[in-house]
Amino acid sequence: MIEPMQFPLAAVVGAEALKLALCLTAIDPKIGGVLIEGPRGMAKSTLARGLADLLGSAEQQPPFVTLPLGATEERLVGTLDLDAALGQGKAQFSPGVLAHADGGVLYVDEVNLLPDPLVDLLLDVAASGTNRIERDGISHRHSARFVLIGTMNPEEGELRPQLLDRFGLNVSLDELPEPQARQQIIRRRLAFDSDPQGFCAEWAGAQQDLRERCQAARARLEQIALDDQALAWITERCFAAGVDGLRADLVWLRAARAHAAWRGSEHIDEEDVTAVAEFALRHRRREAPAQQPPSPATAQSPASSNASAGQGGDSGALPAQPVAAGPRREVPNWAKKP
Secondary structure, three states, X not given: XXXXXXXXXXXXXXXXXXXXXXXXXXXOHHHOOEEEEOOOOOOHHHHXXXXXXXXXXXXXXXXXXXXXXXXXXXHHHOEEEHHHHHHHOOOEEEOOHHHHOOOOEEEEOOHHHOOHHHHHHHHHHHHHOEEEEEEOOEEEXXXXXXXXXXXXOHHHOXXXXXXXXXXOEEEEOOOOOOHHHHHHHHHHHXXXXXXXXXXXXXXXXXXXXXXXXXXXXXXHHHHOOOOHHHHHHHHHHHHHOOOOOOHHHHHHHHHHHHHHHHXXXXXXXXXXXXXXXXXXXXOOOOOOOOOOOOOOOOOOOHHHHHHHHHOOOOOOOOOOOOOOOOOOOOOOHHHOOX
């Protein structure tokens, strides 16, 4: 079966934030995939399909597998033939979507419309990299390592917070393109539809450059230290944003390192931390709780209030939104290497 040609990611007009997030995920798949939010007609699926090409090479393309919206649990995880187990002494496994996606990209369109049990199972396997099927005391397991890409239209329903958190990065396509950009989008789409092979040949050079840049960044990734200074910047901002748990810190640190590799740097700079902040925080940030006014019994007198103000009465609370960081600070003692 011949796979249809895919629209080259290098030819996509605009959506620079999403293209960057996809490239970072191609550089370090351990980031945990990308959740793409946006209304209909924003080319979410076209952009997602471009990721598979970045993970592979010109000679070898990893699989790009789509999970159908109406899929059953057996379709997702696969099935075990118990009759074969009784007759032949071993279980016969029929692979599902997870097995076919191993080593590539698993794309879930309208992930917010999937039943909760199916989403729970999907994300657990994405985190562990192993799919295990058990039936009547017989079990089978196989590798299921893939980059998870989900798309959703927030107007059609939200994901539960704990499921949102399992996606490494989150990007929203909510900005309408300008008229000139819209014209360019339409022209390229029409050119691709009329001659897919010719269009891809025209963009082959730019696509190859993008692929090679991701491959080079992937090769230098392990030489870039996950240093204490970058960790200090990130943990302070996660705390300021009221983020629950520690997944955001880890994802953010990995994404910042991938961004440094993308730039060709040998270490993580503050610009790398800032560049990926919104990707890591957008779906995890909580508004800071409103401060309650003091009760009459505990209210300070004007004299004591003035005294407190003179001693630095500012609470020191940081803003909930990420901001451009200030000058480089001394690493706290607990963050320094022994």
